[in-house]
Amino acid sequence: MFLMRLSASELHALHLRHELVPALESAEERLGRGGELSEGEKRAWKYSLPAVARDLLDADLGEVDIMVEYRLPGVQGPADVVLAGVHPRTHEPSYIVAELKQWKRVQAAPDCHGRFSVENLPGKPKKHPSEQTATFCRKFLQLHRELVGHEERLAGLTYLHNAAESDVSDLLIYPRTRLSHIFTRDSRGALLRFLRERLAPASARGAAEHLEANELSVRLDGLDEAGQSLWHDGFRLLSDPVAAQRYVWESVRAAYAAERKRVLLLAGVTAVQGNQLVTATADLLCRAGYTTRIWSGSCVPESPLSDVLFCEEASLAGAVGRRIPFEGEEGASAVVAGLIRASRVPVIVLTEGDVPGGNAAGMDALVRHTARALQVRFERIQLDQAFG
Structure with missing residues (x-):
């Protein structure tokens, strides 16, 4: 040691x-x-x-x-x-x-x-x-x-x-x-x-x-020394928000530690669930020393970079409504490109239900295409399936 x-x-x-x-x-x-x-x-x-x-x-x-x-x-x-x-x-x-x-x-x-x-x-x-x-x-x-x-x-x-x-x-x-x-x-x-x-x-x-x-013998894959899961299985998003928070927390930390940058897209939550999850996870990350921001949609964030940047669909929908293409590439967004560049780990949350100006499928494609144009890895996490 x-x-x-x-x-x-x-x-x-x-x-x-x-x-x-x-x-x-x-x-x-x-x-x-x-x-x-x-x-x-x-x-x-x-x-x-x-x-x-x-x-x-x-x-x-x-x-x-x-x-x-x-x-x-x-x-x-x-x-x-x-x-x-x-x-x-x-x-x-x-x-x-x-x-x-x-x-x-x-x-x-x-x-x-x-x-x-x-x-x-x-x-x-x-x-x-x-x-x-x-x-x-x-x-x-x-x-x-x-x-x-x-x-x-x-x-x-x-x-x-x-x-x-x-x-x-x-x-x-x-x-x-x-x-x-x-x-x-x-x-x-x-x-x-x-x-x-x-x-x-x-x-x-x-x-x-x-x-x-008091050193913990915890492996990065979430298993103890006997190979048993440290977190219980079968939890549901509605009934166990703490487990969902842990899941997102671990996903963000893994993305931060990865050699290549990646965009995380969280899906399968309502607007209320997504907002609560973002707020709680951002607070945990801040207290652990990560520089973390939640994008309000008012303007495209610029440098200095943050470690983690959360963006909810409601904030993103209005900003990308103009669909300014990224470097002229069809299907990509200059606004989304700015978000991806503004942090080590950009986390975009798509929500189920009625988001004014929102379109989950269209937004998914927009983020995916923009990440591809930037040559950044795209990773989708379907929370309602992960917690089903």
Whole structure:
């Protein structure tokens, strides 16, 4: 699960004795992962880990536990560190996932939206590190009983401890959420305040051990270790809206994690059911750290992109009534194209019954054709069949 767990004071002492990297290398070998070690990882251990330990000490948080190289199933690569402690006001467990970067100069990649070029780091443009941290945090929330229903116990941050803000300004416009704070060398004072607000100057061993003891063994396909479904079968949309919400929630998260973008189209609900489902699911996604919007139909949304964008048929019907074609292609809509481009996961909800200006079959075809014109995958979810 993690490579090594020790307090900030203990990590700092190992660093001063020049024993930190050898200790971590030994831990890698014990876990059978020594062959995977790169020079970049060694540099991060030598410079980034002592930086965060020193900050914790300066914040009078030397007893906070640091779990190094924390791995989760289903997530590519580990979190650099997970900090475990006690909240200074609630006295409940409090955790921080931290991505530590040695980057000094970063610019937005000119031909790759949402990606960045890092000085002295060759290869394809990189994701925003806060995107990486937020993704890890969302999986962390899913896999720990300690955090289920207690999302406020977890925060995420990226720390560019070598960078001046002027040299990474393109990164700083990324939307901040509870799971994607970002700090630089210039904002170290703000980082110390952030740490003090979430962690108390007290022994944290109980919080770290409790986290380990309450890790859920849940597979991504919704089955437990015995292969039994974690969610009951045979539920119906009308009688079990919570199960429907869970179904949509999982579908959206799977689409967000997919390599290729996809459009989700939900069908088989009434206007009232669809509105309640969208509102409840959007609220859950927001609280889990996804940037989520519900389109009202007033104007075509533009950048910055959101993670998830919900659009109900009633909002869409009037806007596409003019049927402005997308790039002149018959059967595609410029308005729908704008919606698809405005988020990582566009979710369009078609409803049964009388929607003014609506036509479920025609709207389905319009969304399908527009997605095809954009070369984006289209996925239809028929909720009344899934819950029949």
